[in-house]
Amino acid sequence: MISSKPTDSRSTGAAVAFRGVSVAYPGAAAPAVRDVDLAIGGGTFAVLLGPSGCGKSTLVRTINRLVEPTSGTVLIDGADARERDATDLRRGIGYVIQAVGLFPHYTVAQNVGVVPSLLGWDRARIARRVDELLALVRLEPARYRDRKPRELSGGEAQRVGVARALAAEPRVLLMDEPFAAVDAIVRASLQDEIARVHRELRTTIVFVTHDVDEALRLADRVVVMNAGRVVQTAAPDDLLRAPADDFVRDLVGVDAQTRRLASERPLIER
Ligand SMILES: Nc1ncnc2c1ncn2[C@@H]1O[C@H](COP(=O)(O)OP(=O)(O)OP(=O)(O)O)[C@@H](O)[C@H]1O
Ligand SMILES: [Mg+2]
Structure with missing residues (x-):
């Protein structure tokens, strides 16, 4: 059940x-x-x-x-x-809200990597984590990591929001x-x-x-x-x-x- x-x-x-x-x-x-x-x-x-x-x-x-x-x-x-x-x-603590609130001038990868950057992770570790998370929410990393939020559908933007919230393993x-x-x-x-x-x-x-x-x-x-x-x-x-x-x-x-x-x-x- x-x-x-x-x-x-x-x-x-x-x-x-x-x-x-x-x-x-x-x-x-x-x-x-x-x-x-x-x-x-x-x-x-x-x-x-x-x-x-x-x-x-x-x-x-x-x-x-x-x-x-x-x-x-x-x-x-x-x-x-x-x-x-x-x-x-x-x-x-990851936090996802209805209005996704992605940073419009950041790429998808930069959005997902916000908290790891604040935590001082090195670049290679952040890049690995970003790709891992995009794959987790079923967004092919190579296709999506360099896009801007305006180039995403509503559902894709929500996925990026979920990936961002999960980035630092909350x-x-x-x-x-x-x-x-x-x-x-x-x-x-x-x-x-x-x-x-x-x-x-x-x-x-x-x-x-x-x-x-x-x-x-x-x-x-x-x-x-x-x-x-x-x-x-x-x-x-x-x-x-x-x-x-x-x-x-x-x-x-x-x-x-x-x-x-x-x-x-x-x-x-x-
Ligand atoms: N910052 C605030 N200042 C004053 N009152 C507030 C504030 N935020 C919420 N409230 C009030 O507190 C009550 C609970 O609001 P809350 O946002 O927690 O409800 P909710 O269950 O999430 O509602 P919804 O399903 O509409 O999102 C409501 O009466 C609301 O008007
Ligand atoms: Mg509410």
């Missing part, structure tokens, strides 16, 4: 845990994130699912400290994220609606790629979507949020079989039974 993948003992991903994390933006009527307790095991593919404005992006950004919790603690491999230098922390990869802006066919192929990359690298992935099918397809653990709170954390099958409340039941939809049947066939070979 696709959701019951055992924890891999070779896992290189870091564990991420939230202890009583709340975030209140200044002047907001209600906190964006409320008292979240959540543990994401090293190497887990976790997907945050929930309606617009429920706090998914805010929660994800507390991991790389683009947002600081108002109260509570974020732990990465058991260590308080606040005690790490923020820049240093961010170089060790132990945690944050992906905030990374495939929302591409069409359904490209999206399905990008989903296949990220599932394969996860299988190969065993990095911890925290992926945000409001697409239920995308969540069920990719996740080891689905984390359902509503109005700043985590309302259920479960493997996809368990979410469909036993939604915690009416909100989750409505979210996964009336055709949950159909989805459950479909999920019993391997959508993605794992």
